[in-house]
Amino acid sequence: MRARDVKSDFEEDTVTGVGYDRLELLQVAEAVARDKGIEKAEVIDAMEQAIQKAARTRYGLENDVRAEIDSKNGEIKLARYLEVADPVENEATQISLSEARELNPDADVGDYLTEPLPPIDFGRIAAQTAKQVIVQKVREAERTRQYNEYKDRVGEIVNGIVKRIEFGNVTVDLGRAEATLRRDEVIPRESYRPGDRVRAYVCDVREETRGPQIFLSRTHPQFMAGLFAQEVPEIYDSIIELRAVARDPGSRAKIAVISNDSSIDPVGACVGMRGSRVQAVVGELQGEKIDIIQWSDEPATFVVNGLAPAEVSRVVLDEEAGRIEVVVPDDQLSLAIGRRGQNVRLASQLTGWDIVILTEEEESERRQEEFKNRTKLFMDTLGVDDVLSHLLVAEGFTSIEEIAFVPIEDLLGVEGLDEELVAELRDRAVQYLSERDSEAETVRKELGVSDEVAQIAGLTAPMLASLGESGIKTLDDLGDLSGDELVSSEDGLLKEFDLSEKEANDIIMAARAHWFEDELPTQEKGNDPDTDEEKEKPIV
Numbered sequence: 001m002r003a004r005d006v007k008s009d010f011e012e013d014t015v016t017g018v019g020y021d022r023l024e025l026l027q028v029a030e031a032v033a034r035d036k037g038i039e040k041a042e043v044i045d046a047m048e049q050a051i052q053k054a055a056r057t058r059y060g061l062e063n064d065v066r067a068e069i070d071s072k073n074g075e076i077k078l079a080r081y082l083e084v085a086d087p088v089e090n091e092a093t094q095i096s097l098s099e100a101r102e103l104n105p106d107a108d109v110g111d112y113l114t115e116p117l118p119p120i121d122f123g124r125i126a127a128q129t130a131k132q133v134i135v136q137k138v139r140e141a142e143r144t145r146q147y148n149e150y151k152d153r154v155g156e157i158v159n160g161i162v163k164r165i166e167f168g169n170v171t172v173d174l175g176r177a178e179a180t181l182r183r184d185e186v187i188p189r190e191s192y193r194p195g196d197r198v199r200a201y202v203c204d205v206r207e208e209t210r211g212p213q214i215f216l217s218r219t220h221p222q223f224m225a226g227l228f229a230q231e232v233p234e235i236y237d238s239i240i241e242l243r244a245v246a247r248d249p250g251s252r253a254k255i256a257v258i259s260n261d262s263s264i265d266p267v268g269a270c271v272g273m274r275g276s277r278v279q280a281v282v283g284e285l286q287g288e289k290i291d292i293i294q295w296s297d298e299p300a301t302f303v304v305n306g307l308a309p310a311e312v313s314r315v316v317l318d319e320e321a322g323r324i325e326v327v328v329p330d331d332q333l334s335l336a337i338g339r340r341g342q343n344v345r346l347a348s349q350l351t352g353w354d355i356v357i358l359t360e361e362e363e364s365e366r367r368q369e370e371f372k373n374r375t376k377l378f379m380d381t382l383g384v385d386d387v388l389s390h391l392l393v394a395e396g397f398t399s400i401e402e403i404a405f406v407p408i409e410d411l412l413g414v415e416g417l418d419e420e421l422v423a424e425l426r427d428r429a430v431q432y433l434s435e436r437d438s439e440a441e442t443v444r445k446e447l448g449v450s451d452e453v454a455q456i457a458g459l460t461a462p463m464l465a466s467l468g469e470s471g472i473k474t475l476d477d478l479g480d481l482s483g484d485e486l487v488s489s490e491d492g493l494l495k496e497f498d499l500s501e502k503e504a505n506d507i508i509m510a511a512r513a514h515w516f517e518d519e520l521p522t523q524e525k526g527n528d529p530d531t532d533e534e535k536e537k538p539i540v
Contacts, residue, residue, distance in 0.1 A: 026074045032138060042141040044069050051076060059117065062092040078117040084109050139211075146177040147212035150205045157226040158216070162196045172198055172216060179214035187218050187286050188250040199284065201226060219249035224290075227281045228255065232270050240266045243295040246349035252338075253288055254306060254346045256295035267292050291346075299324065299353060306347035310336035313360060320500040323354040327363045374398055381432045382425060391416060404429035437461040449473045456510045458503055463494055478511035 029043040051067040055078050059065055064081040082095040084107050100107035107113065160172035160179065168183030170192050181200055192198065200216035201223035207213075217223060225242050234240040240259050247253040259266040270292045271278050278290055291309075296302040300315045303324050310332045316325040328336045336357050337344050348355045358366070371393055378389040381400055395414050397403060403411070403425055411422040440461035444454065447468030452475050454464055470493045472478050483504040486494045494504070 026071070039141075041071070043138060044071055046136075046138050046141070051078070055117070060092070062090075064093045065117065076119060078119060079114040080117055082113045082115065084111045084113065143211040146214075147205065147207050150177060150202065150212065150214050151207075154202050154205055155222065155226075156202050157199060157223065157230070158202055159197065159199050162192045162194050162198055164194060165192060170198070172200070174214070177212070177214060179216050181216040181218065185215075185217040185219050187288070190218070190250070190286055218285075219247065221245035221247050221253075224253055224255065224281065224285065227284055228270060228277075231277045231280050232272070234259075234264060234266075234269045239264060240269055241295075244350050244352075246346040247288075248342055248346060250286055250288055252291070252342055252346065253285075254291045254293060254350045256293050256302070256306070256350055258295040267294060293350075299351070303347065303351050303353055303355060306350045307336050307343065307355075310343065312336075320502070321354070322352075322501075323356060325356045325358060325363075327358050327360055330359045330361060333357065333359050378403075382428045384425075388416075400429050400432055404433055440465040444468055447473065450475065453478055453511070456507055458499075458507050458510075460497070463497055466494060466496075475511045475514055479508060479515065481508055483508060 029040055029047065032043045048067045048069055051069075052065060055065045055067060056063060059080070064083075066079055066081055068077045068079070069075070070077070081093070082100075083093060084097055084100045085094040086097045086109050088094045088096050095113060097107070097109055100111070100113055103113060158174055158179070160174040163171045163173040163178065165171070168186075170181040170183075170186065172179045172181055179200075179202070181198065185200075185203070186192075198218075200218050201220045202214065203217040203220050204215040205212060206215075222245065224247060225245050228242060229235045232240065235242055235257075239261050240257055242255060242257050244256040245253065246255075255270070257266040257270055259269075269277075272280075278292065282288060282290060293305040293308055296305060299317060303315060303326065304312045307326065307328075310328060312332075313327045313329060315327070318324065326336070335343070338346075344355050344357055371390075374393045374397075375386060375389040377400070378384060378392055378397075379386060382389075382403070391414060392403070397406075408422060408426070411417055411425065412419065417425075437460070441464075443465040444461060447465065449464050449468040450473060453459070453467070453473070456478075459467075467473075467478070472481070472493065481493075483501050484492070486492050486504040486507070487499045487501055489495055499507075
């Protein structure tokens, strides 16, 4: 759309007699822009809208009156805009094509004709209204500037001055914006007073109706990481990488580092000469003790490092469950666990593994108990003597399923077993499993566990019988459970079947599939050949 002037230009006297200084107007705009940290054009735009609102009050709110301030000389121009329309629907803002062509032969539908208006002399009310509009628009521009400036600074460490404290929440003046340091993000036993300098981590920036909200934290793990990056040049230069951080704010922390240069010791570089670098971070964190450990690709090695300063005898990993058992000497137990479990908790957060700590005596007793139980299992189910049972357990066999289904070569590799004895053992194992499943299937039906539940992949007949004994009989009963309720080592319904948490979750989601199928809209249940195949699949 094109704007065409009714006159070639405004007359020079359109602004004569108005009590304002053009140069002073521009100076005010520059001062406000500089003070608020926004563009001068945004301040001038706010002034234009203020003048425009006052002019519409003078000439009629129904008119499309617009104001323009020349950014070079400060001249104010007012004009009424009329849109060329055919037919005319609003006489206050539109003009017919025939009338428009009388004023401008080149006018066309969709163009705008401008009619210059004489300048207005602001009264008290109009001036107050204009001031409010300017203040509001400048505030909006300032908020937009603050959000745009800080939205990409999440993850940075900033410095500020405490401005005020309300209910434990600290308002921090960052110079060009204000930020909030909530009381749960302050290190315990740390107190501030107005005027104190504070360094914190920008953890979130949100654009809300009351303006951009910048949230700081001094308890975030990455705050410590950022402090080390500032104190250790090798981290800043990416020669040393800080791979993981775990914190108990104000008390203790662990960080895992690795060097990309084999000639540089990552732990020594972070500690610094006589501990100067780590002490600078400790001082900023109000005396928080920091353990710096070597990061490793090997989970076992990493966990052992993470439990420092405790010494570890051996570890046993269970990758499916994400759990690792750590055996420590009896005199190292309290050190490995730490005060109120702090050391093992931080090591677990740092490594991402669920760590179970056992003493050598406890581990020995447990192994003996497991050995005894497995030996008895083979004796009772396979009908063999204790010597052969001990031999099978010693070779690492833990269940009847392994005897029945492992490759025959694995059994032949056991000293003292020949082909005839191996075949007999496998036949007895298969027969036992068949009888067990048959009995469990009978129990499952007697308990009323539905066939739909029995068809879920991953559930064996004994598992179904156990679920039935616990009152889980339908898909809805099973779907209402959580994975932990199935496999929890304390009271899981299927804890004796050695299911992983992932397998338990898959079973539960399969039980819930019919809930989603029932919720499909009717229009989506048509006979579209392109989608029928997908609709037949259970939604998990």
